[in-house]
Amino acid sequence: MEGIDKGRLRKLGEETLRCPVCGKKTLRVGIYLYDVPYFGEVILEAGRCESCGFRWTDVTLAEAGKGKRLKLRVEGDRELRALVVKSSSATIIMPELGVEIRPGPAAVGYITTVEGIVRKVLEHVPSECFNEGSECHDVVKMFEDAAEGKIKFTLIIEDPMGRSGIRGEGVSVEEEELS
Numbered sequence: 687m688e689g690i691d692k693g694r695l696r697k698l699g700e701e702t703l704r705c706p707v708c709g710k711k712t713l714r715v716g717i718y719l720y721d722v723p724y725f726g727e728v729i730l731e732a733g734r735c736e737s738c739g740f741r742w743t744d745v746t747l748a749e750a751g752k753g754k755r756l757k758l759r760v761e762g763d764r765e766l767r768a769l770v771v772k773s774s775s776a777t778i779i780m781p782e783l784g785v786e787i788r789p790g791p792a793a794v795g796y797i798t799t800v801e802g803i804v805r806k807v808l809e810h811v812p813s814e815c816f817n818e819g820s821e822c823h824d825v826v827k828m829f830e831d832a833a834e835g836k837i838k839f840t841l842i843i844e845d846p847m848g849r850s851g852i853r854g855e856g857v858s859v860e861e862e863e864l865s
Contacts, residue, residue, distance in 0.1 A: 694721040695730075706792075708738040719748065722797065724769055724853035745795035746773045746849035753846040753864030758800065758857065762835045766801040768854030776845040778803060783832055783839050800841055800852070804833040 698717045705713040715733035722728050727748035734741050758765055772778065773795040778787040785807055798806070808829045815822035831837045843850050844864060852859045 695719070698729075703733070705735040705738060705740055707740040708735060710735070710737045712736040713740065713742070715742070722769070722771070724855075725771055725851055728771055728797070743794050743796070744774045745771055745797055746847075747771055747851050751848040754844075754848045754850075755862050755864050756841075756843040756845075756850065756852050757860040757862075758841045758852050760800055760832075760835075760839050760841055762838075764854065764856055765841075766799065766804075766833070766835055768800050768852055768857045768859075769797065770800060770803060770841075770843070771795070771797050771849075771851045772803070772843060773845055773847060773849035775847040776843050776850040779842040779844065780804075780807075780832075780839050781842070782837070783807075783828065795849075801833050803841065804829055808833070 696719045698719055700714060700716045702711060703713045703715055704711045713733050713735045715731055718730040718732070720728050720730050725747065729746050729748050731742075731744045733743070758768065760766060774793040775789055776795075777789060779785065783804075787807075808826065811826055811829070812822065814820050815826045817823065828837065832839055841852070843852065846864055
């Protein structure tokens with residue numbers, strides 16, 4: 687597990703499951719408890735199929751609760767640096783940027799920053815939009831400006847399982863229960 691401080695990681699178990707890609711019972715999944723700054727403990731699950739190489743990961747807060755909606759108004763660098771635990775059950779919405787990402791059956795959880803989420807969206811913009819002369823280049827410019835703190839926007843995470851979170855020094859996150 688790349689980028690993980692092994693001193694903060696404790697293996698809870700491992701199991702071998704049927705791979706959703708090749709159908710063989712060769713998907714080895716490790717389950718770990720990891721201590722993350724600002725969050726406390728999270729559960730990391732990481733698996734790799736020994737037959738076809740399929741990889742699967744998920745991240746959830748160890749203290750899950752009721753469904754919740756998290757709102758963060760991103761005004762600049764402080765909010766962009768805030769840590770985000772996004773579980774596989776969570777939807778990400780950035781209304782001012784026209785983004786709504788709903789989880790599908792292969793959705794994964796991850797730990798990143800608010801800036802990292804904006805940059806993940808950029809990874810899915812068609813490559814022709816990165817050419818300055820293209821009609822859709824304005825979209826790329828908008829996301830780059832958002833990632834650099836030049837545009838204010840709202841990050842909303844809706845998680846029906848209550849397993850996601852946003853934390854950072856000096857960052858104010860509104861939290862409400864999902865109905």
